[in-house]
Amino acid sequence: MLRLTELTLPLHHADEALPAAICKRLRITPRELVRHVIARRAHDARDKANILLVYSMDVNVKDEAAVLARFARDRNVQRTPDTRYRFVAEASGRTGARPVVVGAGPCGLFAGLILAQMGYRPIILDRGKVVRERTKDTWGLWRRGVLDPESNVQFGEGGAGTFSDGKLYSRIKDQRNLDRKVLTEFVKAGAPPEILTEAHPHIGTFRLVTMVESIRATIEALGGEYRFTSRVVGLDIATESTGDGAGQRRVRGLHLHTGETLAADHVVLAIGHSARDTFAMLHAAGVHVEAKPFSIGVRIEHPQSWIDTARFGADAGNAILGAADYSLSHHCSNGRTVYSFCMCPGGTVVAATSEEGRVATNGMSQYSRNERNANSGLVVAIDPARDFPGDPLAGIALQRHWESLAYVAGGSNYRAPAQKLGDFLAGRASEELGEVVPSYRPGVQLTDLAACLPEFAVTAMREALPVFGRQIPGYDHPDVLMTGVETRTSSPVRFTRDDGFQSLNTAGLFPAGEGAGYAGGILSAAVDGIKVAEAVALSINRP
Numbered sequence: 001m002l003r004l005t006e007l008t009l010p011l012h013h014a015d016e017a018l019p020a021a022i023c024k025r026l027r028i029t030p031r032e033l034v035r036h037v038i039a040r041r042a043h044d045a046r047d048k049a050n051i052l053l054v055y056s057m058d059v060n061v062k063d064e065a066a067v068l069a070r071f072a073r074d075r076n077v078q079r080t081p082d083t084r085y086r087f088v089a090e091a092s093g094r095t096g097a098r099p100v101v102v103g104a105g106p107c108g109l110f111a112g113l114i115l116a117q118m119g120y121r122p123i124i125l126d127r128g129k130v131v132r133e134r135t136k137d138t139w140g141l142w143r144r145g146v147l148d149p150e151s152n153v154q155f156g157e158g159g160a161g162t163f164s165d166g167k168l169y170s171r172i173k174d175q176r177n178l179d180r181k182v183l184t185e186f187v188k189a190g191a192p193p194e195i196l197t198e199a200h201p202h203i204g205t206f207r208l209v210t211m212v213e214s215i216r217a218t219i220e221a222l223g224g225e226y227r228f229t230s231r232v233v234g235l236d237i238a239t240e241s242t243g244d245g246a247g248q249r250r251v252r253g254l255h256l257h258t259g260e261t262l263a264a265d266h267v268v269l270a271i272g273h274s275a276r277d278t279f280a281m282l283h284a285a286g287v288h289v290e291a292k293p294f295s296i297g298v299r300i301e302h303p304q305s306w307i308d309t310a311r312f313g314a315d316a317g318n319a320i321l322g323a324a325d326y327s328l329s330h331h332c333s334n335g336r337t338v339y340s341f342c343m344c345p346g347g348t349v350v351a352a353t354s355e356e357g358r359v360a361t362n363g364m365s366q367y368s369r370n371e372r373n374a375n376s377g378l379v380v381a382i383d384p385a386r387d388f389p390g391d392p393l394a395g396i397a398l399q400r401h402w403e404s405l406a407y408v409a410g411g412s413n414y415r416a417p418a419q420k421l422g423d424f425l426a427g428r429a430s431e432e433l434g435e436v437v438p439s440y441r442p443g444v445q446l447t448d449l450a451a452c453l454p455e456f457a458v459t460a461m462r463e464a465l466p467v468f469g470r471q472i473p474g475y476d477h478p479d480v481l482m483t484g485v486e487t488r489t490s491s492p493v494r495f496t497r498d499d500g501f502q503s504l505n506t507a508g509l510f511p512a513g514e515g516a517g518y519a520g521g522i523l524s525a526a527v528d529g530i531k532v533a534e535a536v537a538l539s540i541n542r543p
Contacts, residue, residue, distance in 0.1 A: 105159020107513025128156025422478025434479025
């Protein structure tokens with residue numbers, strides 16, 4: 001089979017145009033084309049008057065060798081790559097402590113799944129609840145302003161990605177096609193098959209819930225075990241002689257908040273980017289950690305129809321194109337970078353705090369992406385050396401500071417502070433809404449967002465917004481709504497690890513995923529979970 005890439009056709013092409021274009025590109029007759037399937041489809045909307053579809057096709061032809069010889073120097077005509085996943089090890093009747101995965105978000109989910117598929121019968125701990133109960137608790141904050149600090153957008157089965165746009169693409173370079181393994185497992189668990197072919201696949205919250213449950217059932221059927229409402233509060237660490245007079249720290253168990261100590265010599269730390277108390281516990285236990293950059297800003301909302309028209313022109317609303325998204329970035333004169341983050345077409349802004357007395361925002365979409373507004377983070381990059389030097393946990397204090405001010409600015413009841421874009425640029429508090437209706441629950445309080453953002457961020461955003469308005473007409477409309485604060489763009493720490501994916505100074509501890517500072521989003525976190533699970537298996541088999 002051949003992989004033919006960069007095959008472009010007009011958006012409104014007829015069905016028969018695709019095989020005709022394949023034959024023309026490969027210089028074969030229609031009779032020589034045996035079969036063709038779409039491997040990937042994207043769109044190119046740089047010219048709104050002439051939007052193109054860009055295909056990668058898997059093609060069977062009668063004389064494959066002749067076609068390959070004809071295009072020997074053409075990188076767009078190659079053999080179809082083998083993307084089958086191959087396990088690196090198997091349990092082989094191993095006895096002793098079972099591997100433990102701490103956290104049941106995308107990273108922990110796939111670490112547990114791969115370990116289970118290799119026969120290692122992992123134990124998966126999560127401080128939160130099963131996904132259905134967690135969903136009820138999350139809606140309790142959104143509808144009634146009642147927060148459960150252990151069961152919310154951040155904590156519980158499925159992780160923070162469950163209440164998001166469900167994006168399944170990233171910028172990671174994956175030579176082994178582990179991302180394909182993730183997508184294939186998601187389809188097995190109930191995701192729509194088109195995520196295997198769309199260039200920017202997404203799932204949405206409601207479908208993610210059922211998929212998480214399905215993968216849990218698979219892990220349990222393979223001998224894995226889940227323990228919910230199980231928070232890790234300490235490590236049992238032993239120092240072993242290395243034979244040269246030195247000693248090596250090694251994890252031997254986990255202390256749970258219930259008082260139980262769970263024996264464990266291989267622990268995957270997939271704790272998510274908001275496990276601040278766990279970060280502090282690990283730091284106190286001597287696990288090597290360093291500060292990492294993150295960003296701070298707001299959620300910005302536009303009517304989705306404005307974004308569709310700006311991006312697609314007369315083809316706005318086309319079913320193939322779907323709801324339009326965008327990606328923006330601007331380097332400011334004060335040395336800061338402002339950029340869009342986690343863009344959610346046809347979605348809502350959601351309350352994402354996990355701590356009492358604080359407000360944090362995020363964005364979420366369902367699979368249909370048919371809500372009134374588009375939203376994204378409008379955030380400013382923060383650098384540890386410049387903004388919170390010294391203490392590796394200082395970024396957490398910075399996040400908490402601005403989240404606490406946002407809580408007060410919103411009315412101290414989990415409503416979020418919000419401001420119209422025109423008022424933000426003019427430096428005055430908003431007093432009434434304009435054309436954009438806020439989607440944030442449990443509600444917004446109009447105010448001046450400058451009171452709950454760093455001065456450098458306010459200055460940078462005021463410079464960037466008119467620039468973005470020139471790139472996307474209507475982006476800087478005065479009635480566009482900004483809701484604060486967005487602080488959980490990524491983990492503020494990194495638990496450094498060696499080439500074997502183990503903690504730099506604590507053997508048997510495998511930091512993984514977004515909370516450990518090695519991923520950003522569902523797909524990259526899941527891929528990191530696979531890599532770490534493989535490292536655990538190899539470590540078990542070759543101690």
